[in-house]
Amino acid sequence: MFAALLFEGWTNHEVDAATTKSACTSPAPDAVAAGGPVVGINGNGIQTGSMPARTVALTFDGGPDPVWTPRLLDLLRQHRARATFFLFGSQAARHPDLVRRIRAEGHEIGSNTYTGGALGEASSVRFAAELDLTQAALAGTTGIRTNLLRMPRTTSPDTLCGREWTAARRAAAQGYVLVAADKGSRKPAQGLVRQLSQTATAYRETEKLLKNPGVDRFTTVSAGLRLTPYEPVSAVERWRGTALVWATTLGRAFSNAMTWILGIAGALGVLRLVLLVVFARAHVRRLERSRPGAPWLREVTEPVSVLVPAYNEEAGIESTVRSLLASDYPQLQIIVIDDGSTDRTAELAEGIEDPRVLVVRKPNGGKAEALNTGLAHASHDILVMVDADTVFEPDAIHHLVQPLAHPAVGAVSGNTKVGNRRGLLAKWQHLEYCFGFNLDRRMFEVLECMTTVPGAIGAFRRDALIGVGGVSDDTLAEDTDLTMALWRAGWRVLYEESAVAWTEVPTSLRQLWRQRYRWCFGTIQSMWKHRGAVLEMGVAGRFGRRGLTYLALFQVALPLLAPVIDVFALYGVLFLDPLTSAGVWFGFMGVQLVCAGYALKLDGERVRTLWWMPFQLVVYRQLMYLVVIQSVVAVLLGSRLKWQRMKRSGTAAEQIEGPTPYKSVPTR
Structure with missing residues (x-):
């Protein structure tokens, strides 16, 4: 993009050529x-x-x-x-x-x-x-x-x-x-x-x-x-000239198209920020009024089965299970499904020696199959799904299952926070989780179109899961696919911000790329699989027309168009009015900083984290754009992507202040 604009700008705005000649120092x-x-x-x-x-x-x-x-x-x-x-x-x-x-x-x-x-x-x-x-x-x-x-x-x-x-x-x-x-x-x-x-x-x-x-x-x-x-x-000179004419024609068309795309991308970006803030505020007001649209008939105290699919998770499996055992929820069954691990995952889980923990071993078959195996061994009607790198707060399960008191609610998303924030890449992801994911979930709940109950922390009604055929392996984003299936089956999906779990995020660019590529690829697969929801009636149609449209516009189209803002900012600095171009770019960044600060405040996080956001916009955001571009191209070309796991270090609980609550757990 920049190469085409650079040539277009050079030929039209004369970077190093004077527009007037200097006075003669000697006569002709x-x-x-x-x-x-x-x-x-x-x-x-x-x-x-x-x-x-x-x-x-x-x-x-x-x-x-x-x-x-x-x-x-x-x-x-x-x-x-x-x-x-x-x-x-x-x-x-x-x-x-x-x-x-x-x-x-x-x-x-x-x-x-x-x-x-x-x-x-x-x-x-x-x-x-x-x-x-x-x-x-x-x-x-x-x-x-x-x-x-x-x-x-x-x-x-x-x-x-x-x-x-x-x-x-x-x-x-x-x-x-x-x-x-x-x-x-x-x-x-x-x-x-x-x-x-x-x-x-x-x-x-x-x-x-x-x-x-x-x-x-x-x-x-x-x-x-x-x-x-x-x-x-010569023929070579003529072909060279023809190539120049073509390049000029394409460059001009590209420059004109970019002007329109810049307007569209800018409008979409501002629209997304406005929607996030407006609906986040509406979500806060709804919580203050105790969600009149979903009244809690009673406190949920029924037994809960927790499903923990694990494949080569020896670095964090003990922390995850012990945090669950330290929960203040009275009745838990914890099922660790060892999906053919080649390390000591199963041995470490069995070594906890708590009667509430059941370890199920099976040949490797993927996360969806592992969850379905856990579903078959579950004894209770309320299920909580947990990633094996996630550490729960003691009250997380209690808060997470309360929305299931309403008979129309089939699933509940918890609040996932980044535990290992020490590195720059992790800090950027922390900002993304607060500003992107959690603000999105607040808006989705208000609009009744929650698109994903994350694998890290989510509660489900057993009847709802069985009704949609369990967890499907049709896509690489099994959590998104499952959530969409629940909407289409007529269930509601909510977000419970007080149910907090700490997860471990990638600490290298290679791991981050693989994780986000899988997420994005799987989300696009899920959107295509459930595209029919747009034309359906009732709860399913509401989800389709709101949720799928939002994903298509702001998580696929906008990332594809958003680089134009950065490229045109540089183009404007080089060839147009540097102050105006820089002012527009910094103005847009300022709006994002304000919105991100509001998101951090809602999540109870330190606002000083915003110091890292300008660097995130320059570096991290470009990486996410490339992930979306690669995913869209891969989907269009019919590529098939294998499920890839992240290498864990067991640092999900780094941000929990004070002594970790699961160090010493009495046997019940």
């Missing part, structure tokens, strides 16, 4: 200043030429212009006159049809450089690019290489002075004939090279000059002085 040579407007330098020294008497060479600088060039061509054809068009290479590449028309109607084409920057002020690289790219554009459009050059911002020969004369000599050494213009005091009857632009004023002047009775012939520069205007080009 006498042979030039006192000579004719056409200058050549060869082995015989400086030679100049002028048009014969009663002969006028009309020359037009710049363009081709899509408005005035066709009008000028029509005017010249009407008077059967010929002219010389000194074109900008960038404009020639943009309007190849006009270049071909100029050539087809018998007019002459010269170079006015690629962008019109003053050659005397250009660096050596810029100087070569201005001339060579123009020749490439002409080769690609008409198959010619011109020998005529009009140096931008010069008029009569005496303006070829100072640095411009140095640049003129460099150009002449490459075989160019320099074409200036006669001074305004010279009369057409004396012979004249007239310099005009491609504007309305130039059109009127041309029309008046074409009617001048003192002129016998209107011709081209080369025809008037018997010069050779062109040289043939």
